[in-house]
Structures are given as structure tokens and as C-alpha cells.
Amino acid sequence: MNNNSIKLADPKQAVIGVLIFLFPFLSLITPFGIGLASFTFLIAALFFLKPGLGALRRHWREVRWVVIFFAFNFFYTVACFALRDQSLGDVEKPARMLFAVSAMMLVMAVKPERKSLWWGVIGGAFVAMLLVGYQRVVLGEDRPGGLLNAITFGDIALSLGLIALAAMIDVRSVRKVFWPAIGALAGLAASTLTGTRGGWLGLVLCGLLFIQYSHVLNNRRVRAVVAFTFAFMAATYFVPETGVRERVRQGILDITTYFSGGSAFTNVGVRLELWKAAGILIEDAAVLGRGEEGYRKVLEPLVREGELDPVVLEMPHFHNEALQAMVTGGVVGFAAWFGMILAPFAFFTRAMRVKNASKQEFATALAGILLVTSYFGYGLTEVIFWSVKGAMFYALMVFLLMGFYLNAKEANASDSSRHSREGGNP
Template identity: 30%
Template sequence: MIRWCRFSANILFFSFLSLLLVCRYAYALLPFVATGLALLAVLYWAFFSPGRWSLDREDVFFLLAMLVFAVLWLGDVLRTGAWPVGEGNQGVWLPLWPLMAAVVMVAWRLAAPQPGFLWWGVAFGAFLAGCIAAYEYWWLGRPRAGNGMNPIPFGNLALLLGSLSLVGLISPYVTRSSLRLVLGLAVLGGLLASVLSGTRGGWVVFPVLILLLVRHVSRSWCESFRGGVVGSVLVLVAVLLAMSLMPGAPVKGRLSQGVANLQDYAGGDAGSSLGVRLEMWRAGWQLIKARPGLGWGEGRLEAQRDSWVDEGRFHQGISRYDQLHSDLVDTFARRGAVGLLSLIALYAVPLWLFWRHWLRGVDEEARALALCGVLVVVGFVGFGLSQSMLRDVRGLSGYLALIVGCWSLLKGRVAGAGLSGR
């Protein structure tokens, strides 16, 4: 049973990471399959092997963060009678996904996937995203690459997959030359997809991710290797800047557009891309002040916002969206201070746990896996400042799959080293 569960976890984890930005329904189909198999495995162990449970105190904290977030979101659905809509009506089951992730985590803690499937998965995912972005931008002539999805989550997730590929590339325990080659191409592919998507939020987060990587190298590698690895990271940063400044790249145009949007907004014109986003945040703050405790709820937030728009208090462009373009603002306005605390816990608990293991220094493999978890959380916190990533179907599924997968791999490695989080 253990061997079969680990085999299925390997295949599903690799498939999800490599296909998330490539196939239209990978964000939902693969997690549903993983949840079904995980539920069967958990039931089997509960009835036939009750002594095999390996959850410790750290796992309980991790699970509680996901469960509380899901329960409060489902409670919000119950009190309002409305489910989240999401882009293209794809988000109706979003509140259930943290529960699904919790089931998968329990099963994967019993039979975790192997680290190689993480590295191959993020490498293929980032590389394919770069290929798609290049094809759409240079061959099809589209102004922003997105593979038929919102360019913002596409660019953010591609950048994150490329950053995780960079962790594998600089990790001394990854020794296979073929994997290192693919990881190197994946880093370039992820950066290229981010640049060609025209996503500004990722460019703000990327320097923070690079600083974390540099700190990891400075603590992990001996002096003879440090200079070369740091130099490689600097070369990659230079490549990113070169991509950003190459003729026809959307970066300069998007930056100039952002400055012009701010000037227009200061002059009273809120109809631009950035102006509408600022209007959404302003409306969100008014919604928060009106109901800070429990918030407005699913559906009711949009109704109140549109009522204020009809009164002329905000620009009508904000009514086109089903969210407020910020996870913090949207969650606070929708589910109040209680909901905001659950979101902070969904970020803070995994970050705290990953950070502890990253600093603990068990071995290079464990620290690399822990760093991956840190990068995922930090990346989503940064992305979520200007985009509701956790109300996007690929954003939420990507976040949950990555933190659960990285945590299961990390705990498997820690258990193999004879340590515990109890």
C-alpha cells in the first residue's frame, strides 16, 4: 500500500507542477484525483493500519491553518447563500480546496513523493511556460502572454516555478547533469514567461526571492563554491533585466503605463488599469470600515460595492471584477477581521515551519526543500498584495499543492534523518 501511494503521489505531483500553466483543467482535475486517492489511502490506514500514523505537532499546526481558513470561508458561504464565482465561473468550489489539501497532506505524510519529482515538475512547468509565452508573444503577436488564462497568475506562477528551479540548480545534492541542464533552462523559461506576461507584481517580489536564495547559498556552501553560485545568480538577474529591456518587451511599456496611470489618478481619472485597482482598494477600505468584524460576505460585498458605484462614489470600472485585487483587502472586506486572521495564519504557519527547518541545517537536501516552502509562501504574500491570487483557481490550487508537497517532502527527509518536529 505504501509503495502504491508513493508511486501515485510521485506521478500526480510531477504532473500537477508541469501542467498547471500548460493544460486548461490541470488545476482541478489532478487535485481531485489526488484527493480521491488520498482519501482511500487514509481510510485504509485508519481501518487496517492504525499504528502507521506519523503526524506530529508541526503537522497539526499546518493542518489547522488550512482547516480554519476553509471552515471560515465555508461559514461565509453558509451565511450568505453564495459561492465564490471566479473568472469564467471556475471558482465555485474554492472554499473546499483547503480541505482537499489537508486530506492529501495526511496521506502524503504517510507516503510522501520523492524530491526528484519536485525538481523535474517545477523544471518542466517553468520551461513549458516560457515556451508558451515566447510563442504567444513573438509568433502570435499578443501583447501579454497568458496561455488563455489571466496573465497575472500565469506570470506570477511561472516566476515562482523558475525560482524553485533555481533552488534545485544551486543545490549541491542535485548531481544529475541532465536535471541540472533542464533546471537551468527552466529558470530562464520562468523569467521569460514572467517578463512576457507583463505582470508587474512579480517584478517587485523577485528581488526578495533572490535575496533569500543568496542567503541560502552564503550559509550552505563552502567558500570555494559561494562566489561561483552567487555569480550565477547575478548573471540570471542580469538576464532578467536584459529580457525586460529588449526591444518590444512589455516591461518598459507597462512601467511607463503605471506611472501615467498614477498621474491620471491623481488628476481625478480612475479609468486606467492602475486607477481601477486603486479604486478597488479604496472601496475595499470603505467596506472594511463599515463592517470590520465579520465583513460583508460572498456576494454581498459585490452588491454593496456596486450600490456605491451607482451612487457615484467609485469608478464604474470596479464592477467588472469579482474581487478587490488584493488578498488582504478582499479577505478583510469579505470575511472581516476573523477572516483576515485566518488568511494570515495560512501564510504565517507554513512560513514559520519552513523557516525553522531552513535555519536548522539538518542537511543540504532538507534545507533546499525548506527553502522552496519559504519561497512559495513569500512569493504568494507578495503576489497577493496586488492580486487576489487565492481567489484564482490556479493561484489557490498552486499554493496549496506547493506547500503541501514541499512540506511532505521535507518531513520525509527529516524523518529519514531521525529527527522530529514533536
């Protein structure tokens, strides 16, 4: 039996591999997939606490800023809960996002196969496409979203598609590129079927990243698949059945109507009015913000005085991640949110610049960059962290990809050291 067979036969790796596969696979087709994954990773990590903590200490210098900003977000929320009249539920999401570090510790301790994550991403994107395709075509729903909000569903599906694109770097033969390519197209198609426009901004930013890091795409066929995928997304504009062209035209009409003094009660008009309201609120409480509920008490008199449209009182958030953080948490809250974006981005960007890195390192690092960049793009017109599922998908995927990257880096260093010793023998 060879070493690979022994590795595959390890029951611990097999079990953890199944858990990792189920996380992206169930994320969009069940109401419990993401929540179940967060608890199972945490519980499983407790069984491997000693090696997990050892791996965390070993790589602390590399991961510390990511962990610190997730912890800072949690402790600042706890402080706000203690000082303001906020519900205990406000603390749950930051706590679970911080505890997602257990996924990274678990991966580093057990060292499961990366393919468990890649196959889960591919399968999750494909079944998501089937689900919203059924809702759109058979049930005739205009904005299908599976069991989630259409925007959240579309954004997560797009992230799955982008991660599948990065997985193509990790395949061992050109023929196997087919499967992650299918996952990428399925994720993009699922997002398109939801009619979500905010995801397009994330896609544009990710397209620029693919251009910047095109040198890591390991062959011409992979580059061709990436180019075809983005061309496919662009082509949906010219297919009336997708509704993309109509959504673009409606968005332009909404903007024109709003700035000509018309109704703000349109998809884009509501966002513009909310951003106007956020600007007013930020001026009065710039340092610590007003909390999740406190800002509404200020909005009500502004609406009565006619300074703002009543529609702002009907929305649960400000449809912009940065503005939401500034209004509710001030500059400190903004730093907490932006840190959870910037720190992982810096981690994966540094990983992409490492010389003599393996394709496995490149694949996991690129997947991480695309995830973080896409979420930043979503946050320009949506508060995806408002949703527990949206926030937990991000946190779990960031830490999983970090763990798999660090495993690949250690394996590459070990192989290089072994080859060096063997090369030096007579």
C-alpha cells in the same frame, strides 16, 4: 541489487512519483492539470490512509498550525454560507484547499523520490515558456496567458522558476545544476512574456530571501546561477521587445493621471480606486465583512453619488488579497487568509534554521519559503486566491513541499543515528 535500485523499483513510489511530476508539468499547459492533480492526490491518499494518518499523527506538532489555518478558512466559509446569501460554490475552493493536505499525507506514506517534483517543476516552467513565447512572438498577442488569465499564468510560472532555483541545492553534482537553472530561467522568462507586473514584487521579496539564506547555496556555481537569474530578470527592463520598460512607464503614468484627477480607467488607476472603495467598506463591517456578493450592494449607491468611479462595479475583486479578505470576511476572514500565508512561512523558516540539516531539507524548505513569499507579493496587487487554479496550486505545492521536507528530515535523522551506532562499534 543495491538499496537505491530496490527503492526505484517500488511500483507504488513510481506511480505516485508520476502523479507528482504531472502536477507542476501540466499546471500551465492544460486547463485541467491542477484540478486533476487535486483529485488524484486525494483519491490516491485514500489507498494509503492508514500510513498517511500515522505519518500525520507523528508529525502533527510540526504541521498542526498549517493544517489548522487551512481548516479554519474552510469552516469560516461554511459558516458564512450558512448565515449569508452566498452560493454553494463559495465553499468549494476552501474545501479543496483543505483537502490538499492529502498530498502531504501521500508523500509521507509512500515516500516517492523528490526528483519527481523537481523534474515536474523544471519541465512545467519550460513548456510554459514555449507556450506563451509562441503566443507572444508567432501569434502577436500582447498579454499571452496560455489557457489561463495572463496574470495567473505569469504568477504561477514565476513560482515554478523560483522553486527550480531552490532545487539546485538538491543536485548531487555541479553539472546537474544546469537543469534546474534552465527551469528557473524558463519560469522567469514565461512570467516576463505575459507582461505581468505584480510578480515583480514577489520576485523582489524572494531576492531578499536569497540574500538572507545565501549560506545554504552549496557551491559557488549555484550562487552564480542564482545571481545570473536575477540579473537576467533585471536586464529585461532594457530590452524593448520584452515590453517591461513600457509597462513600468505606463504604470507611472497611470499613477500620475489618477492623483491629478484624471481617469481611473487604467490598469493602476483601477487598482487605486478599488483600494479606496475597500477602505470605505471595511469601516462599516470590520469584524465579519460583507461576503462575496454583499459588498456590491453598498458600492452601487457610492457610485451613484459620485464618491467612487463606476469602474469599481466592473471588477470581480479588489486586486489586493488582504483588502479582499477584509471586505468579504472582516477581521476573521483576514486572519484566515493571513494564517494560510504565515503558518507555512513559519514552518519553512523554522526548517531553514535547523542545525546539521541536510541539503535535501534545505532545498525543500527554501522552495517552500520562496513559494509562500512570492504568493504574498502577488497578493499586493492581485487576488491570486480568487482563481481556483491559483489557490489550488499554492495549497498543493505547500503540502507537497512540507511532505518532502519531513521525509528528508526523517532520512537525515535515520542516517545520523546509523552513523552514530557504526562509529561506536569497535
